[in-house]
Amino acid sequence: MIVRRKELSLAERVYLPEIARGLALTFGKLFAKKMTRQYPEQPLPTDEVTRGQPRLVVKEDGHVACVSCGLCEAACPAYAITIDGGETDRPIEREPVRFEIDMLRCILCGFCEEACPKDAIFMSDELELADTSRAALLYDLDKLKRPKSALQRRIDYVYRINQRWRKPSSTS
Amino acid sequence: MSPAVREVLVWFVKASLIYGGLLGTAAVMTLAERKVSAWMQYRIGPNRVGPWGLLQPIADLIKFLCKEEMIPDGANRLLFRAAPLLAAMPAMLTVAVIPFGGAVKIGGVTTNLSVTDLDIGALYVLAIGGLGVYGVILGGWSSNSKYSLLGGLRASAQMVSYELSLILAILAVVAVSGSLDLRAIVEGQRTLGEWNVFAQPLAFLLFTIASFAETNRHPFDFAECEPELVGGFHTEYSSMRFALFFLGEYCAMIVMASLNTTLFFGGPSVPFAPEAHWALGLAAFALKTAFFLFLFLWVRWTLPRFRFDQLMKLGWKVMLPAALANLFLTGGAVALGVDLW
Secondary structure: OOOOOOOOOHHHHHOHHHHHHHHHHHHHHHOOOOOOOOOOOOOOOOOOOOOOOEEEEEOOOOOEOOOOOOHHHHHOOOOOEEEEEEEOOOOOOEEEEEEEEEOOOOOOOOHHHHHOOOOOEEEOOOOOOOOOOOHHHEEOHHHHEEEHHHHHHHHHHHHHHOOOOOOOOOOO | OOHHHHHHHHHHHHHHHHHHHHHHHHHHHHHHHHHHHHHHOOOOOOOOOOHHHOOHHHHHHHHHHHOOOOOOOOOOHHHHHHHHHHHHHHHHHHHHHOOOEEEEEEOOEEEEEOOOOOOOHHHHHHHHHOOHHHHHHHHHHHOOOHHHHHHHHHHHHHHHHHHHHHHHHHHHHHHHHOOOOHHHHHHOOOOHHHOHHHHOHHHHHHHHHHHHHHOOOOOOOOOOOHHHHOOHHHOOOOHHHHHHHHHHHHHHHHHHHHHHHHHHOOOOOOOOOOOOOHHHHHHHHHHHHHHHHHHHHHHHOOOOOOOHHHHHHHHHHHHHHHHHHHHHHHHHHHHHOOOOO
16 A cells, blocks of 8 residues: 655644644643543442352352252363262252362353353352462352342343243243 | 851751752652643542652652662673762752742841852853763663663763753853853843743743753653663663662753743743742742643653654754854844844
């Protein structure tokens, strides 16, 4: 491509009027609206589509919905999830005795959420992940539990987008 | 108290106040630079340390003092250590002759508001100010790094080129005022109409442009020139010695701004009130200097950097002939007794 240079006018060649024009422009910007977000005080707005860290749903009866089937463990591409199942006297018969997600490995892909047949794991809107040791970022059951109400927005969203594949009777 | 002791005491107080003011202003300038640059880019700027970020310079100072200092292998250790001092010193020395205000009377002591009044103040400023290039070139050369060396070379070539125009611009003012004494130059522009900027607009323009080049500021900051030279002459510096280069740069900016005020805008002269109180005069001086300091920042965030050949072309083919012509015309007018204003 041939770039044709524009013939400069005298005012442009003298340079000074153009400098004045540039200075006027930047001076105006001094008072422009600031774009900065004061992060810790003004956190990022999250949405139902926000795919944050995975969390385990605690149902209204106080138990986790997880039955430790291991599908999320298998689906996890980063091998971040470790589950040891155990028996329980409740009708569902199985529950996790150990459920760990290594947050340093988790890539927030959401495959566990998709794999779960019992709607027990959902991607929360929790995004902040910082600590002083690797061990502290190995989240166990206690750290992963969230009441269902805290995840409701995401649950509703997942239900909505999955409607066409979900059989009406399969909801837990 | 004997008069001699009192004189020394007065001199000591004046020197401490003026140098304290200079360093304080330099500290404020480091914050102002970041604030102004932020505002011009839709940002807020430092606001975490102290109210409105006002304690940021102190935090920076503590950080610089605590940092480890590195001297690269193969560096000339003596010159490497001396260069930052050489860069910071000239600006701090030149501020001595700047007349910040007229006679001040406090507690029966009358004194002029400047560390000293030299008969050859303008010459002194140029002579000492010219030494600033040594810090830059020695810092660049002694670092044993190609980036530093190139930065130092460019900076010294640029400073030497623009010093000519700077001196010739000042000379025209000296010709109009008939004195090298900065105080006499100030006293020649008591009222608004007498300000040299009206008699010497071209000299003012040349001086302002050359002062940007002299202090290695945008759009002539070839000494640093980050995209090409990493950090320029101070690439290898760390810790407080690194900060000293910047202290020198900011002090040089302050001196250039106050020199601009002194030479072209009547120093402490208050428009429409030639007999104003000295405090008002000092405030007027501060305000005028603050404007030129702001101009340094303003231009930095407006104009792109020159190319080095463009810089040299501007210096030698435009500024120098213009300054010479201006001096020639001014000299002729003064010799023929033509009133320039």
